[in-house]
Amino acid sequence: MALRYLCCFLLLTRLVPAIAQSTPPISVETEHVSLVLAVGDKQRIFQTYLGPRLAATDHKLLPNRHEAYVPAGTDNLFEPALRVVHADGNPSMALAFADVQTSKTGDDVTTTTIHLRDPSYPVDVRLHFTAYYKEDVIKTWTEITHRENRPVVLTSYASAMLHFDARQYWLTQFHGDWAEEAKQEESRLTSGTKVIDTKLGTRAGWYQTPSFFLGLDKPAEETTGEVLAGSLAWTGNFRLAFELDNQNSLRVSAGINPYASEYTLPANQPFVTPEFIFTYSTTGKGQASRNLHRWARQHGGTLDGTQPRLTLLNNWESTFFDFNEAKLDGIMADAAKLGVDLFLLDDGWFGNKYPRNGDTQGLGDWQPTKTKLPNGVGHLVKTASKEGIKFGIWLEPEMVNPKSELAERHPDWLLKLPNRPDDLYRHQLVLDLNNPKVQDFVFNTVTEQLSKGVAYVKWDCNRMISSGYSQYLGKDQSHLYVDYVLGLYKVLERVRQQYPHLPMMLCSGGGARAEYGGLKYFTEFWPSDNTDAFERIFIQWGFSQFFPSNTIASHVTNWNRQHTLKFRTDVAMMGKLGYDIEVEKMTPDELKFSQQAVKDYKRLSPVIWQGDLFRLRSPYEGNQASLMYVDEAQRQAVVFGYNLHTRFLETVLPVKLQGLDPTKRYKVAEINLMPGQKSQLPAHGQTYSGDYLMKVGVLLSDGEAKPLTSHVLELTAQ
Template sequence: MRYDVSLLLFFTMGLISIAECSVARDSTQIITETKSNALVFRVGEDRKLYQSYLGGKLANREEYQKIGRRRNQVYIPAGTDNLFEPAIRLVHNDGNPSLELEYADATSNRNGDIISTSIRLKDPRYPVEVLLHIEGYYNEDVFRYWTEIRHQEKKPIPLSNFASCMLHFDAPHYWLTQFHGDWASEMKMKESELTSGIKIIDSKLGTRTQMYQTPVFFLSLNKPATENSGELIAGTLEWTGNFQFAFEVDELNSLRVIAGMNPYASEYWLKPGENFVTPAFTFAYSNAGKGNASRKIHDWARNFGVLDGTKPRMTLLNNWEATFFDFDEQKLSQLFSFASELGTDLFLLDDGWFGNKYPRDNDRQGLGDWQENITKLPHGLGHLVKDAGSKGVKFGIWLEPEMVNPKSELYKKHPDWILKVPNREEHYYRNQLVLDLVNPEVQDFIYDLVDGLLTKYPGIAYIKWDCNRMMTNTYSPYLKNKQTHVYIEYVRSLYKVFDRIRAKYPHLPMMLCSGGGGRTDYGALKYFTEFWPSDNTDGLERVYMQWGYSYFFPSLALSSHVTSWGKQSLKFRTDVAMMGRLGYDIDVSHLSSADIRFSQEAIKNYKRLSSIIWQGDLYRLVSPYEENRAVLMYVSKDKSQSVVFSYNLNTRYAETFNKVALEGLDPRKNYKVEEINLLPDAKSAYPDNGKTYSGDYLMKNGLELSLNSALTSAVFEITEI
């Protein structure tokens, strides 16, 4: 057997199976291993479960026994002797607010390269159990960790803390890299040292929950990790709602990391026999820097985290910046021709196509009334699908199914379908309110909308699913006296709708959008082929945003469009968009013939090289946070091809840059260097263009990849010969 990742329980007297297990003197170990890492738990003499190790895999498994007896209880409850933030807190039927968790048993199974371990903890005095679920993805070197809480008391019990995961670390110093922002300024990266006390990254926004904080982080141990050195974990939560990461350093300098749903306003009354399942916390450990951890997350995401992550994506043309709400069939037909002329695969019709009594001519009305507007589209969507197809272009459509304008037929017909606090003024954001998705009738309404469109117009080949506001003044008419359930049940209900859609339309490409980057998580991405990182498509600012997203999401999941935002050249904006899933949202009629020729050639280059960009290993070579430029490269898995992107980020003046050493190539192979994406009739200004070098030379000596002119960019194809 190539490797053994089965769950093993070691006793001092030898190896025994789980079925034979009974706890013995501080010696039972539960080991989950991946290709190069291990997570090890130990059952103590007090029958409690402790984390004894997280790090590089040991060659001799028995040596995990020699690791010191750390008192890091795996899932610490509230109410007994715990002095810090707990993983779980509840109150029993008799009013007792304490919980003790002792090890009961563990089971394990293996499905291909995935080892799944379930550990049952139980209270010795009350019928309460917590199941810890850990998955180790062997080839991807990634762990997933979530919990399941259940009880058999006579009445419901309130849960006020319910973490997915608690991890423990012991190091002299800890450095946290977080990602934050706002509309049009998403994914700003900030690194700081953790000191005594607690640091919380969270969201309380419900929908569009990641507007300010993105549920991803790096935690570096000992010193700040670089791209290629340092010990760290990269973590993210698979949840499309309120989340919380808590980092607590005690006076002994031990660190607890607690990840899960945000308990804010979410006390959950758990019924007897009901299972409360938390979302998975997914993380990768690395002792070779952020780039190594990032590539692990990318491999996992393509295989397990993103819908159809190993399959191709379509290029598209969106009408939004060309028309906004002002369009008709004639304008759209012309845009279909433009999409065909450019060479894109798909045309996406954005907001404004629906509503009759309250026509969607602006964002103040019509949302929720999902019938074609007969003034703009007298022949309906079917005509558009057919017209686009006649020009060799597929047709996609924008939806915002979770929302409603007060000025709509839906609002007047179903006031009980809306989240709003009674006896208070309605609070609007973008002139709209959130539907009460917890209500099964609303779930049916949204599913029927999507299913109805796809059934009536089977030629629809793509959906952009938007969500343009967060929850405020939140009250669910359906939940009545269980309002503390609304934030959790809303997301669960959203997943129910997605499950139904995917059961019938398993591979329909869909973009996850939320007023920009308000939803960028793997809880939703398993239903979507890609997400919209930001409404800000300024090429210069997108370099920083896409750099941040690239740490945790593979390029094929990032929708990156060429638009009119920004003062950079069309080439610069195109080169930036080619780092992700390429699209266009631009008025093509305003492009010159030279611009169209350039764009056509760029799309051909992108399609030819997209498998490397989407499926290759990403190496970030020069960070825009460290120099006035950014350089990165994608390398095919067999190291035969690479695509290098280089950007001069100076906006005013010239600057001379050093050579850049490439990474990820085979030192024994020879590679030809060729600049692509040149403007029509232009010649490369780079001295290495057209030359051949060994991989060893390219990774040690490097190339000149940056001109000294401000706001310039270059794309290089590196090919084995």
């Protein structure tokens, strides 16, 4: 009998609307999404709704089921958003509504700040929500301050907590390792807590990524289903927790991983969590991706997101560490011949006492090696200018080889445990960016090169933090992981104040820093050291879920010579095109093809970089992959189609296009053909209505459907 009454009570708490409050509901809204919060019992703030845009007249009818930002230590029985140990040792928090403020930045951006207070202690928590109306994106973060007589300790401090009620929940996560980044995996959440986190410090996204999809009721498809896409903007340890409780409600929290990071907070000093960025779609993952892409380009998710990018030639795979001034001069002439905008000099150009002829020494000594570059970086800048291109350079300013002049001069600058042997990875250690002197060193390392006329920087980070210990922090090491990232951001802020628009690539031995906390300082990121074109289709597919194409650096290389140059080029063209190849060894036809590909890419780059992405056929679901970009006016589109490992006599069906204007007529032309080659695609040279192309589709394979072949179509409205 008691159990029956308990069940009835729980049912009523789900169905009975909240009692009207003196404070009206708080609405955070975009064009198609509503997040509604309300003040309820004990002045607590509740999330009452998150989903498709809901009429404001109905907001007051929503029940108060889920406390929006749940503190630990009182009546909470599940995952907390915040845990604080007060100066007197009390490990509990309560949060009561104090006030709310709203401000607008133009017609498109609105920021809502909800101020909460602990009724018994002078602790203030502010929940910030910025809504981007046209992009259907919401950005949220938390600010914690106090006025206690001694520091308090933060042991959990989420950026966001969101609540959901559905029959089932399906999580799509992205994980991997070096050279196999952004592998996509989907699973149903079951009772308990699913945690995706990292404790790597610097290369935080090496094994897991801080981005995910959450499908409600059923797995979300590309064009159907309700789905939330979320991404944490933090270049360090992160934690995503998905807790399914006894009533089948889901609590999602996202933020800095508090592992080894109990944060001692002095009075009147704000602790600001990183931003959690999310969007909600009722029409599948594709629309969620497009929302995030538009937000990133338009609102600073990536630096200068609406501006052109540079095509480049890198020397790494053609020379590795073996080069000299004359050889580089010749490669720059080849870059100009190819038609790219910039030559990028990679690792191996620095160090004199310990010349950088391999990865065992010299890192940290950022002076040009005299035996390789007797006239320094300035000569290379001048050579590039004479060739009509720009000059860029590789740096790894956060790292150091123990065998270096820097390590000899400043052993106190290295993150390493006392009384333990060095734990080296790639023969290197991490510099201590908790230390302001190290921050100055890193800043000066970068700006010294830029002062010589360097026009582009590839900023690398090839190792994680292990055996981490900061001599600067002394006995209290609990700030190491958090303040390292904050120190990195201070350096990047200083660089950007001096060079606000200089293009830079964010690299971390691949895509281990693919997140929006770092990307706002960079124009692009390096998704993987694996440049095998077949593998890159999967890697770039994964990153395209959250990041726009103009941020995904994609190079034509010789990683797998079994792939044709055309196949490698077509794969690279669906991102931000670059080359890492020996131009001098190209045949005349290969050079002619590549020169034309660069010209076509530059002509079509406004569509590829700024257009809407539609993923048409997933490599995870068959032996083919295809996607397309459509410009805002729906007048131009570029379609990429790839045959992967199609089987003998496998039927290849037409691909139905998306995003076109059904009333317009589009002329279809296959581009990126080798010299003398003619298109065998039936659609080439034909004109179709947008309606036909989206309902019937076109073949993106020739009659034989050979494995590892590709086709690129240009569509132009007539």
